[in-house]
Amino acid sequence: MSIQTAVARLCKAYGDQIATSDAILSEHGQNESYFPETLPDAVAFPASTDDVSGMISICHEEGCPIVAWGTGTSLEGNALALRGGVSLDMSRMNRILSVHDEDMDAVVQPGVTREALNTHLRDTGLFFPVDPGANASLGGMAATRASGTTAVRYGTMRENVLALEVVLADGRVIRTGSRARKSASGYDLTKLFVGSEGTLGVITELTLRLQGQPEAISAAICRFDDIKGAVDTVIQTIQMGVPMARMEFVDEIMVKGFNLHSKAGLPEAPHLFLEFHGSDSAVAEQSALVAEIAAEHGGADFQWSTKPEDRNRLWAMRHNAHYAYKMLRPGCGVVSTDICVPISRLAEAVAATRAEIDRSSIQGMILGHVGDGNFHTGLLVEKGNDGELAAAKALALFMNDLALKLDGTVTGEHGVGQGKMAYMEAEHGAAWAVMGDLKRTLDPGNILNPGKVVRIN
Amino acid sequence: MSIQTAVARLCKAYGDQIATSDAILSEHGQNESYFPETLPDAVAFPASTDDVSGMISICHEEGCPIVAWGTGTSLEGNALALRGGVSLDMSRMNRILSVHDEDMDAVVQPGVTREALNTHLRDTGLFFPVDPGANASLGGMAATRASGTTAVRYGTMRENVLALEVVLADGRVIRTGSRARKSASGYDLTKLFVGSEGTLGVITELTLRLQGQPEAISAAICRFDDIKGAVDTVIQTIQMGVPMARMEFVDEIMVKGFNLHSKAGLPEAPHLFLEFHGSDSAVAEQSALVAEIAAEHGGADFQWSTKPEDRNRLWAMRHNAHYAYKMLRPGCGVVSTDICVPISRLAEAVAATRAEIDRSSIQGMILGHVGDGNFHTGLLVEKGNDGELAAAKALALFMNDLALKLDGTVTGEHGVGQGKMAYMEAEHGAAWAVMGDLKRTLDPGNILNPGKVVRIN
Numbered sequence: 001m002s003i004q005t006a007v008a009r010l011c012k013a014y015g016d017q018i019a020t021s022d023a024i025l026s027e028h029g030q031n032e033s034y035f036p037e038t039l040p041d042a043v044a045f046p047a048s049t050d051d052v053s054g055m056i057s058i059c060h061e062e063g064c065p066i067v068a069w070g071t072g073t074s075l076e077g078n079a080l081a082l083r084g085g086v087s088l089d090m091s092r093m094n095r096i097l098s099v100h101d102e103d104m105d106a107v108v109q110p111g112v113t114r115e116a117l118n119t120h121l122r123d124t125g126l127f128f129p130v131d132p133g134a135n136a137s138l139g140g141m142a143a144t145r146a147s148g149t150t151a152v153r154y155g156t157m158r159e160n161v162l163a164l165e166v167v168l169a170d171g172r173v174i175r176t177g178s179r180a181r182k183s184a185s186g187y188d189l190t191k192l193f194v195g196s197e198g199t200l201g202v203i204t205e206l207t208l209r210l211q212g213q214p215e216a217i218s219a220a221i222c223r224f225d226d227i228k229g230a231v232d233t234v235i236q237t238i239q240m241g242v243p244m245a246r247m248e249f250v251d252e253i254m255v256k257g258f259n260l261h262s263k264a265g266l267p268e269a270p271h272l273f274l275e276f277h278g279s280d281s282a283v284a285e286q287s288a289l290v291a292e293i294a295a296e297h298g299g300a301d302f303q304w305s306t307k308p309e310d311r312n313r314l315w316a317m318r319h320n321a322h323y324a325y326k327m328l329r330p331g332c333g334v335v336s337t338d339i340c341v342p343i344s345r346l347a348e349a350v351a352a353t354r355a356e357i358d359r360s361s362i363q364g365m366i367l368g369h370v371g372d373g374n375f376h377t378g379l380l381v382e383k384g385n386d387g388e389l390a391a392a393k394a395l396a397l398f399m400n401d402l403a404l405k406l407d408g409t410v411t412g413e414h415g416v417g418q419g420k421m422a423y424m425e426a427e428h429g430a431a432w433a434v435m436g437d438l439k440r441t442l443d444p445g446n447i448l449n450p451g452k453v454v455r456i457n
Numbered sequence: 458m459s460i461q462t463a464v465a466r467l468c469k470a471y472g473d474q475i476a477t478s479d480a481i482l483s484e485h486g487q488n489e490s491y492f493p494e495t496l497p498d499a500v501a502f503p504a505s506t507d508d509v510s511g512m513i514s515i516c517h518e519e520g521c522p523i524v525a526w527g528t529g530t531s532l533e534g535n536a537l538a539l540r541g542g543v544s545l546d547m548s549r550m551n552r553i554l555s556v557h558d559e560d561m562d563a564v565v566q567p568g569v570t571r572e573a574l575n576t577h578l579r580d581t582g583l584f585f586p587v588d589p590g591a592n593a594s595l596g597g598m599a600a601t602r603a604s605g606t607t608a609v610r611y612g613t614m615r616e617n618v619l620a621l622e623v624v625l626a627d628g629r630v631i632r633t634g635s636r637a638r639k640s641a642s643g644y645d646l647t648k649l650f651v652g653s654e655g656t657l658g659v660i661t662e663l664t665l666r667l668q669g670q671p672e673a674i675s676a677a678i679c680r681f682d683d684i685k686g687a688v689d690t691v692i693q694t695i696q697m698g699v700p701m702a703r704m705e706f707v708d709e710i711m712v713k714g715f716n717l718h719s720k721a722g723l724p725e726a727p728h729l730f731l732e733f734h735g736s737d738s739a740v741a742e743q744s745a746l747v748a749e750i751a752a753e754h755g756g757a758d759f760q761w762s763t764k765p766e767d768r769n770r771l772w773a774m775r776h777n778a779h780y781a782y783k784m785l786r787p788g789c790g791v792v793s794t795d796i797c798v799p800i801s802r803l804a805e806a807v808a809a810t811r812a813e814i815d816r817s818s819i820q821g822m823i824l825g826h827v828g829d830g831n832f833h834t835g836l837l838v839e840k841g842n843d844g845e846l847a848a849a850k851a852l853a854l855f856m857n858d859l860a861l862k863l864d865g866t867v868t869g870e871h872g873v874g875q876g877k878m879a880y881m882e883a884e885h886g887a888a889w890a891v892m893g894d895l896k897r898t899l900d901p902g903n904i905l906n907p908g909k910v911v912r913i914n
Binding site: 235 | 557558559560561562601602603604608612613615616625629630631632633635636637638639640641642643644645646648649651652653657668669671672692695696697698700735736738739742797798799800801829830831860864865866867868869870871872873877881884885886887888889891892894895897898899910911
């Protein structure tokens with residue numbers, strides 16, 4: 001019983017669906033944040049649920065770790081094979097199985113990316129709203145309970161996954177949920193697997209809720225003198241029940257990056273980027289209302305547009321934040337972390353974070369999905385500079401403490417991965433032990449993404 | 458180790474918080490549907506989380522069943538103490554602990570009813586939207602994953618419970634979730650307890666999401682020649698993304714009941730009852746659009762009003778459906794059951810159900826939260842008439858089969874209780890065994906509402 005035996009058995013059973021070349025191992029050992037390269041022993045490429053079940057069964061028998069892999073875009077080292085074993089690359093399971101226009105749902109394999117699904121849906125009048133920025137796989141997005149810019153209106157993966165097919169640690173295949181919009185029939189297993197980061201089972205099929213493309217979309221941008229004015233605008237807008245589709249904050253440092261990267265020509269000050277979805281008149285009415293709220297809080301240069309080209313330019317800029325930001329200090333990496341707090345504590349949380357970054361030795365920007373009380377910092381760290389990395393990690397820990405002090409959570413959307421493990425007990429107390437009990441029940445051998453979310457051995 | 462010893466110990470420890478009088482036992486042995494009286498051995502009235510923990514600990518040590526009880530308004534015998542033991546009446550834990558206006562949430566004890574919460578919120582500009590009809594306790598609503606007329610817009614208890622305090626089977630107290638709007642921090646235990654019907658833990662505190670009172674509300678009513686026209690109107694409205702606040706179907710039999718009970722003076726034909734929330738202009742725009750859609754599908758007499766008195770009259774009538782319906786055949790009880798299907802299958806499901814009722818020996822009406830694909834039948838059964846009760850049960854089973862055949866679920870909102878147990882395996886397959894594993898992990902002695910949701914001994 002060993003990793004080596006498991007890999008040998010997998011190679012025998014699955015031939016060229018198993019890779020052990022340095023290049024492929026290395027590709028599955030990388031991450032988008034600051035975690036060191038962590039190589040698996042092999043990468044498996046299942047093409048079907050049967051493959052996943054068979055591969056997991058072998059790992060189960062051999063006690064070999066197996067970690068599902070989507071596109072590798074998670075930010076907390078969520079999909080790294082910490083204890084070696086098999087990286088289960090879901091990219092070949094990339095078929096859109098069905099779209100039910102009338103029911104506004106789609107059934108997809110986990111390797112389908114969100115952009116591929118939306119391209120497929122283009123002519124249906126429907127779209128899939130969850131948008132974490134990266135063109136992540138939908139299986140990975142479900143596994144990490146991803147959200148992003150549109151969650152304030154359409155919810156996160158928690159609200160948008162209706163049903164799942166999941167392979168359990170012993171190879172059994174189960175189906176959770178149904179295409180019905182609601183159910184009171186038994187325990188909500190779907191929601192248990194969403195956000196479990198591959199530690200309780202591997203998702204092999206998802207039924208996703210779709211949305212109708214709005215009749216009209218307008219985007220707006222507004223400058224503020226200070227963070228507080230922007231955040232107070234957000235709070236008042238949400239409280240007035242304006243159904244915002246996007247409500248993004250960027251600070252002045254991030255704006256510098258946009259100016260460098262996208263020649264945005266924006267004043268270097270905090271901004272809100274906004275989007276409204278609805279009928280022509282609703283969009284106009286909402287934009288006018290939010291412009292008024294912004295003006296009360298020192299907002300200036302409120303510009304809105306219903307032209308697709310203006311809107312696309314705005315969100316392309318926002319989605320390139322990571323790369324834009326790196327241009328501020330060439331040769332650096334970005335340590336990214338996120339927290340989420342009740343919206344009444346948002347101004348305080350952002351200000352305290354800004355002050356702590358300013359006290360540190362490194363440069364950092366703040367941006368966030370502030371309509372949800374969720375924000376991120378990006379911390380610029382010179383590659384190989386241990387002192388700067390330590391300062392960045394200390395800032396991330398500061399933010400975790402802050403989130404818990406303010407009734408929040410240590411991660412709004414990046415997931416636990418490796419970066420948040422140390423805070424799970426502080427956040428969940430005795431409930432963390434219950435999570436461990438559930439893990440032990442569903443994966444007694446601890447083969448599924450071991451070392452993540454819970455600590456059971 | 459026995460029920461008797463547990464009750465004796467509870468009486469000693471909690472004095473007059475424990476009742477064993479016939480009247481109180483009988484009150485906690487009743488239900489709103491067709492299940493026979495099922496008496497507990499004692500009723501406990503905890504006043505605090507500590508009480509709940511202490512009472513459950515005694516039951517844990519003695520292997521005594523303990524079943525949480527809210528207001529007794531569930532419809533599938535969910536809270537009946539099938540194996541005797543203790544009925545844990547949460548009605549004294551009825552304090553609203555805090556309301557966070559800015560964050561639009563409230564923290565309440567489980568015995569607070571939804572109407573009590575909304576009365577408390579009256580002057581805040583906020584309201585709690587989930588409305589199952591009955592003035593149920595919020596703890597009971599969470600435990601059964603309740604929904605109702607407004608779920609099409611605001612979601613069910615699944616979407617509206619942010620955090621919980623729960624006492625586990627061994628008396629441990631845990632907290633799940635937080636007041637943050639979203640989180641990617643670990644397994645979603647909140648959603649695991651919501652809908653678990655008291656079989657995994659007892660809810661002792663809830664943090665609920667609130668909504669802003671809309672600027673304008675309009676209600677509308679529209680008559681149709683047949684069920685299909687009404688249902689097709691619903692489908693098209695949902696697909697066009699109209700943010701309906703309520704979208705209720707009633708058939709011609711139910712309308713007869715309304716005419717008798719509320720002197721409604723409605724034509725005896727299928728109707729939709731609608732409600733719109735938004736700004737003045739949005740509500741007017743939406744009403745006009747839906748009137749147009751309805752007209753395309755044979756809708757007539759579309760009447761809408763923004764007058765509160767018209768609206769209150771409409772929904773009071775709707776909420777009294779149960780009593781109105783009973784007037785059609787005095788001395789009868791109502792067997793109530795519900796299913797939920799993808800909306801594309803709704804017309805077919807309603808028509809098949811109508812036909813099956815017409816083939817049966819009993820009278821039945823159909824009404825439903827059709828915006829979600831969820832509908833109910835109310836079947837009139839003479840008290841003590843076993844033949845009619847058998848016919849009603851057969852109809853309920855027919856509907857379960859139908860729901861599963863149409864990709865739906867055997868209960869959209871009533872919960873599993875006793876009426877849906879026989880269909881859990883058919884609906885969930887191997888996932889039902891996983892539910893059993895989770896139950897065994899969290900309640901190895903099977904003391905929490907034994908015999909419900911899962912079968913483990």
